[in-house]
Amino acid sequence: MNFRAILTTGLLLVAIIVGYIFVDLRSQLTSANNQSSLLKTQLSAANSQITSLQDIITPEMPTHNIGISTSIVSSVPAQLKNAAALQISASQDKITTMVANIRMLPFDRSVESAYWNTAWAGKDYELQQIAQAVNVAYYNSHAYIANEIDCVDMACEIWDILQKQGIRSLIAAGNLEMTGENFGQCNHAWLMIPNSTGMYFALEATNGQLYFADSPSLVQYTECFLYAKPSDLRADIGSRW
Numbered sequence: 001m002n003f004r005a006i007l008t009t010g011l012l013l014v015a016i017i018v019g020y021i022f023v024d025l026r027s028q029l030t031s032a033n034n035q036s037s038l039l040k041t042q043l044s045a046a047n048s049q050i051t052s053l054q055d056i057i058t059p060e061m062p063t064h065n066i067g068i069s070t071s072i073v074s075s076v077p078a079q080l081k082n083a084a085a086l087q088i089s090a091s092q093d094k095i096t097t098m099v100a101n102i103r104m105l106p107f108d109r110s111v112e113s114a115y116w117n118t119a120w121a122g123k124d125y126e127l128q129q130i131a132q133a134v135n136v137a138y139y140n141s142h143a144y145i146a147n148e149i150d151c152v153d154m155a156c157e158i159w160d161i162l163q164k165q166g167i168r169s170l171i172a173a174g175n176l177e178m179t180g181e182n183f184g185q186c187n188h189a190w191l192m193i194p195n196s197t198g199m200y201f202a203l204e205a206t207n208g209q210l211y212f213a214d215s216p217s218l219v220q221y222t223e224c225f226l227y228a229k230p231s232d233l234r235a236d237i238g239s240r241w
Contacts, residue, residue, distance in 0.1 A: 062183045064232035065225040066115065066170070115228060117168050121196035127167065131193055131203055132210050134161050139208030152237070154205035155189045156230040162193070169193045169203065171233045174224035183225055189233065192226060 120127045138158055143149065155171055162169050169191040175181040176188055191203040202211040202221035211218040227233040 062173075062225050062236040064236050065173075065227055115168060115170060116194045116196055116198050118196045119166060124195050124199075127193070127195060128201065128210065130165055131162065131167060131169075131201075134158060134165065135203050135205065135210065136208045138205065144206050151189045151206055152233065155191050155203075156233070158203065158205050159191060159230060162191075167193065171227040171230060172202070172221070172224035173227070173233060173237065174221070176220045179220075179223065181223065183236070186225065186237075190221060190224075192221070192224070 117127060135158060138154070138161065142154060142157075144151070144154065159169050159171055170193075172190050172192050173183070173186040174188060174190075175185050178185055190205060192200045193203055194200050200222075201213070202218055203209075204211065204221075211221055225236075227236075
């Protein structure tokens with residue numbers, strides 16, 4: 001009898017202990033689930049704040065670009081074809097003039113001429129040569145360093161050097177690996193330089209090259225958002241790059 005009583009009592013105590021442990025574990029699990037739900041709620045709120053800040057830092061549409069249209073690049077092949085035809089019927093002077101003109105891509109003629117290099121009328125070749133010399137000299141003396149000296153810094157510095165040479169340029173933002181990118185997809189900066197009539201060519205600060213309308217590479221450079229000065233570009237991109 002004593003043995004049975006002891007055994008019964010022991011089993012009862014074990015059952016009580018197991019039950020207590022089970023209840024405690026369920027309580028801890030419930031608490032953990034509640035904490036997990038709370039953390040998920042906080043994470044969702046944080047993500048919303050991050051998205052809101054990104055919209056402020058990097059607007060989907062820029063607010064300072066000068067709004068030049070870049071939709072007329074399809075006219076370039078026709079110009080090249082016409083230039084070739086002129087070689088048969090036109091004088092050498094006309095051929096030279098035509099080739100000089102097609103080396104720069106025309107933008108929307110509604111753009112205010114204040115951005116053009118009107119002081120360089122009739123001196124397109126000289127304008128290009130000075131821009132090339134400045135770009136090569138800068139490239140040979142500066143290194144691209146990610147997160148230190150990047151495309152924005154380099155483009156802005158050359159913009160300033162050209163200003164001192166009496167050459168106006170526009171800072172461009174875009175994505176050379178995409179077609180039809182929106183502002184939020186931009187990841188690169190370069191310069192677009194007009195002549196006196198609104199014909200443009202691209203200056204790439206990170207490789208010391210110029211790109212004209214007879215270069216296939218220019219097509220991607222013309223898909224861009226353009227800025228009259230560095231402060232306008234930096235106001236739109238914030239701390240993205």
